[in-house]
Amino acid sequence: MLLVLLVVVVLNFFMLHLAPGDIADTIAQTMGGADEQDMAELRKQYGLDQPFFIQLLNYVVKVALLDFGHSHFYNLPVFDLIMERFPATLLLVFSAQILSIFVGILLGVYAAQNPNGLSSLFVNMFSLFGYAAPVFWTGILLLIAFSLHVPIFPVSGMRDITIESSNFFVHFFDVLRHLFLPMITLASIFFAYYSRLCRASMLEVLGADFVRTAKAKGLSKKDVLLKHALKNSLSPVITFAGLSFSAVVSGAILVETVYSWPGLGTLAFNSIISRDTPVLLGILIFSTLMVTVGNLLTDLTLKALDPRIKI
Amino acid sequence: MEDLVSINKLNIEARTRAGTLKVVNDLSFTIKKSETLCVVGESGCGKSVTALSLMSLLPEGILKVSSGDILFDNINLARLSEAELEGIRGNEISMIFQEPMTSLNPLFTVGEQVSEVIRRHKNLNKEKAWASAVELLDAVKIPNPDKRAFDYPFQLSGGQRQRVMIAIALACQPKILIADEPTTALDVTIQAEILALINMLKQETGTAVMFITHDMAVVAQMADRVVVMHPGQKVEEGTVHEIFNNPQHEYTKALLAAVPKLGEMASKKYPEPMRLVGEKKTNALKPIVGTNEPLLKVNNLVTRYPVKGGVLRRTVARVHAVEDVSFTIMKGKTLSLVGESGCGKSTVGRSLIRLVEPTSGNVNLDGQNILSLNPKDMREARSNIQMVFQDPFSSLNPQRPLFDQVAEPLRNYGTVKREVLQEKIGDLFDRVKLPRSFMRRFPHQLSGGQRQRIAIARALALNPKMIIADEAVSALDVSVQAQVLNLMMELQVDLGLSFLFISHDMAVVERVSHDVGVMYLGRLVEIGPRPSIFRNPQHPYTQDLLKAVPIADPDKRKSERDLNFKPLPSPIHDLSHDPVPSEYKEVAKDHYVLTTDCGY
Numbered sequence: 001m002l003l004v005l006l007v008v009v010v011l012n013f014f015m016l017h018l019a020p021g022d023i024a025d026t027i028a029q030t031m032g033g034a035d036e037q038d039m040a041e042l043r044k045q046y047g048l049d050q051p052f053f054i055q056l057l058n059y060v061v062k063v064a065l066l067d068f069g070h071s072h073f074y075n076l077p078v079f080d081l082i083m084e085r086f087p088a089t090l091l092l093v094f095s096a097q098i099l100s101i102f103v104g105i106l107l108g109v110y111a112a113q114n115p116n117g118l119s120s121l122f123v124n125m126f127s128l129f130g131y132a133a134p135v136f137w138t139g140i141l142l143l144i145a146f147s148l149h150v151p152i153f154p155v156s157g158m159r160d161i162t163i164e165s166s167n168f169f170v171h172f173f174d175v176l177r178h179l180f181l182p183m184i185t186l187a188s189i190f191f192a193y194y195s196r197l198c199r200a201s202m203l204e205v206l207g208a209d210f211v212r213t214a215k216a217k218g219l220s221k222k223d224v225l226l227k228h229a230l231k232n233s234l235s236p237v238i239t240f241a242g243l244s245f246s247a248v249v250s251g252a253i254l255v256e257t258v259y260s261w262p263g264l265g266t267l268a269f270n271s272i273i274s275r276d277t278p279v280l281l282g283i284l285i286f287s288t289l290m291v292t293v294g295n296l297l298t299d300l301t302l303k304a305l306d307p308r309i310k311i
Numbered sequence: 312m313e314d315l316v317s318i319n320k321l322n323i324e325a326r327t328r329a330g331t332l333k334v335v336n337d338l339s340f341t342i343k344k345s346e347t348l349c350v351v352g353e354s355g356c357g358k359s360v361t362a363l364s365l366m367s368l369l370p371e372g373i374l375k376v377s378s379g380d381i382l383f384d385n386i387n388l389a390r391l392s393e394a395e396l397e398g399i400r401g402n403e404i405s406m407i408f409q410e411p412m413t414s415l416n417p418l419f420t421v422g423e424q425v426s427e428v429i430r431r432h433k434n435l436n437k438e439k440a441w442a443s444a445v446e447l448l449d450a451v452k453i454p455n456p457d458k459r460a461f462d463y464p465f466q467l468s469g470g471q472r473q474r475v476m477i478a479i480a481l482a483c484q485p486k487i488l489i490a491d492e493p494t495t496a497l498d499v500t501i502q503a504e505i506l507a508l509i510n511m512l513k514q515e516t517g518t519a520v521m522f523i524t525h526d527m528a529v530v531a532q533m534a535d536r537v538v539v540m541h542p543g544q545k546v547e548e549g550t551v552h553e554i555f556n557n558p559q560h561e562y563t564k565a566l567l568a569a570v571p572k573l574g575e576m577a578s579k580k581y582p583e584p585m586r587l588v589g590e591k592k593t594n595a596l597k598p599i600v601g602t603n604e605p606l607l608k609v610n611n612l613v614t615r616y617p618v619k620g621g622v623l624r625r626t627v628a629r630v631h632a633v634e635d636v637s638f639t640i641m642k643g644k645t646l647s648l649v650g651e652s653g654c655g656k657s658t659v660g661r662s663l664i665r666l667v668e669p670t671s672g673n674v675n676l677d678g679q680n681i682l683s684l685n686p687k688d689m690r691e692a693r694s695n696i697q698m699v700f701q702d703p704f705s706s707l708n709p710q711r712p713l714f715d716q717v718a719e720p721l722r723n724y725g726t727v728k729r730e731v732l733q734e735k736i737g738d739l740f741d742r743v744k745l746p747r748s749f750m751r752r753f754p755h756q757l758s759g760g761q762r763q764r765i766a767i768a769r770a771l772a773l774n775p776k777m778i779i780a781d782e783a784v785s786a787l788d789v790s791v792q793a794q795v796l797n798l799m800m801e802l803q804v805d806l807g808l809s810f811l812f813i814s815h816d817m818a819v820v821e822r823v824s825h826d827v828g829v830m831y832l833g834r835l836v837e838i839g840p841r842p843s844i845f846r847n848p849q850h851p852y853t854q855d856l857l858k859a860v861p862i863a864d865p866d867k868r869k870s871e872r873d874l875n876f877k878p879l880p881s882p883i884h885d886l887s888h889d890p891v892p893s894e895y896k897e898v899a900k901d902h903y904v905l906t907t908d909c910g911y
Contacts, residue, residue: 208413209408209410209413209414210413210414210415210416210417212368212408212414213408213414213415213416213476213479214416215368215400216366216368216400216401216405216406217400217401217405217427217428217431217479218396218397218398218399218400218401218402218428218431218432219397219401219427219431220394220397221393228416228419231416231418232416232417232418305418306417306418307418307463307465308417308463308465
């Protein structure tokens with residue numbers, strides 16, 4: 001896991017170098033031009049006159065010390081900038097992921113009980129819609145619906161700044177209300193995968209010998225389904241959840257932009273527009289961190305679920 | 312005695328794409344209190360479906376009782392609600408299944424799985440249910456039950472899992488236990504133990520048993536009465552002695568004739584094909600003499616697998632699969648290797664054609680040292696030894712027509728011109744007695760026996776000198792098994808083939824072999840001419856193995872006293888382990904017994 005992070009950091013550095021021009025050029029540009037001497041001064045200031053490997057080493061050490069450089073656009077250290085936005089993204093990504101897994105499993109179990117019936121067809125259509133529709137389109141659709149027709153959920157931002165209360169719960173529910181639409185939008189892509197995976201693996205497990213054993217024990221339909229069958233059909237769902245973490249993170253960027261959710265996504269969007277490379281790279285490292293932690297969580301969950309798995 | 316179960320004119324239909332199909336046809340029989348009724352028949356005869364209908368567990372939408380009654384304890388099961396049925400299942404009627412490997416839920420401990428059924432039907436709290444689960448595990452002879460209750464199924468052996476299944480089934484003292492082929496997937500030694508256990512528990516609790524099997528030897532072991540089924544119908548019913556001593560129906564006679572009985576070859580020097588009922592008498596049942604010219608000489612064969620471990624995936628230990636094994640196979644003769652699963656008999660077969668690379672030793676085929684060949688020569692040499700595998704369902708490619716599958720070895724070696732290929736394959740189909748029209752078919756259109764014939768045709772395609780048959784008939788029904796065995800023996804006579812016959816079935820081995828080798832934990836513990844081994848087994852393991860084989864004669868039942876098996880020790884040893892060479896003593900002409908300690 002640490003190795004993955006290191007590789008990403010090093011790749012980051014190469015990307016920085018591959019891009020034409022350097023920070024000195026960018027700064028000079030924003031200042032409206034500079035002569036050779038000023039440029040050399042700037043390069044020295046940022047350590048760009050050092051040999052390549054020393055620069056690489058410096059960069060890695062700096063990242064390890066949580067110094068991601070300085071954003072010239074916001075005029076803030078990149079780390080502070082990211083930490084300010086990170087919790088919002090974390091909240092969005094995890095809540096959407098948990099919601100889509102939970103609803104996906106529910107739909108999958110429901111559909112598996114009667115694989116050729118109407119309910120199964122309905123679930124299939126619903127999930128097909130989820131992954132066929134582009135996320136920004138779903139986002140805008142919901143945005144229009146909830147801003148114009150049924151304005152029960154706020155469609156932008158994360159907090160209502162007009163609330164003047166010191167009560168924690170008031171703020172808590174305010175954030176939840178704001179979270180609702182972005183979360184649904186982001187989760188909508190993944191309902192589909194989880195429900196189909198869960199349905200397929202449930203169908204397979206329901207034909208297994210041990211399910212017949214459970215029925216032969218005289219257990220009720222509910223126990224057979226939710227205790228014996230479900231636990232055995234979860235592992236493909238959870239494995240996929242781990243793999244899809246990166247997709248959720250990248251989906252979050254679009255969703256955040258649509259809903260002006262103050263997370264890393266909007267930050268990334270703005271940084272791209274203003275060519276704020278240090279911020280972009282910092283976000284990349286944080287996304288990597290999120291994905292690797294997500295994968296670790298998946299492995300631990302699988303281990304807890306199945307005693308045969310050894311890590 | 313009073314009837315516990317009475318089945319009256321039961322009809323069960325299967326709904327398929329081609330329309331409804333009658334699976335069980337006007338079936339009637341009764342099971343009395345505390346008796347064992349064996350339902351015997353071949354796969355597809357409707358015996359398992361009948362059992363499932365007694366549990367009211369027929370798969371919904373596929374199978375349906377179309378008419379008839381099932382009375383259990385004078386209650387008509389069809390009139391009960393689902394909730395009432397749930398109260399009966401596992402409580403008054405319980406069932407054990409064929410596959411112990413998959414019948415337990417892999418994600419719960421065995422203690423949880425046993426106590427679950429107790430808590431479902433008896434009003435006990437968690438602790439009490441657990442305590443009684445541990446008692447049950449003790450009753451089915453799981454060692455250290457208080458600790459093993461915390462084990463997951465994957466930590467238990469197949470035999471132990473079946474014991475756990477029996478514990479679950481008997482947890483609520485059911486009035487009837489349905490056992491659907493409970494020992495078919497187990498080794499003969501474990502089978503003997505499980506059968507003895509069921510008999511013992513039956514006597515202790517007085518529960519009735521409905522025992523479903525295709526194995527007449529098991530019927531002879533277990534039954535009070537027998538029902539014989541043949542496609543969906545009962546063809547004969549009677550006490551076990553009536554069925555075995557005086558069978559009335561042609562099918563029962565055929566079934567009994569197809570079962571190789573241990574000991575029936577004692578007076579014969581050479582193997583000979585079985586006399587099958589209904590087959591033309593022109594089939595000569597001549598003994599197969601063979602020659603005394605050696606074809607394959609194996610000396611001091613050792614095969615060990617590395618066990619990798621640690622971060623660097625270094626070899627940390629070795630599985631001693633085959634340990635210093637030597638034998639000779641004569642031209643036109645059959646050597647059988649027998650032993651329990653894990654004894655290394657299949658590894659011997661694979662080592663001979665270097666599907667696994669032997670660690671050391673010498674394999675000499677007709678003067679050619681197989682183990683020193685380079686890859687190109689090895690490829691040539693392989694055409695002389697072909698293999699037939701156990702599972703006819705997975706050893707054929709489901710997506711290629713049979714013609715291509717049989718022709719593949721010929722195309723690989725390019726020995727036959729394209730113009731004559733069609734004719735050559737046709738001949739091979741004739742050889743294994745399949746119609747030539749089958750050439751365009753796919754494996755799923757064939758029965759198990761027919762597929763195994765295809766596998767044999769494929770093995771014969773290159774005119775090999777020898778065929779390795781690795782449990783080649785173990786997955787087949789008895790009558791089909793008899794036909795395939797006869798075919799193999801006929802080919803042996805006609806083509807002068809040698810066979811290495813790997814099997815765990817002693818009765819089949821007695822029927823087909825000239826020589827027999829018994830393996831235990833990688834070593835050949837006894838080898839010699841078949842009559843000598845069966846008449847006069849010298850090694851204690853061979854003696855116990857022969858004792859475990861059920862005999863298709865109800866007067867020769869075994870009791871648990873006859874059995875004393877130790878669990879197989881682990882063949883994994885650390886790198887420093889250097890086993891002593893195998894030393895043998897000749898006890899009769901060509902009959903050798905291992906004198907080195909083999910761990911038994």
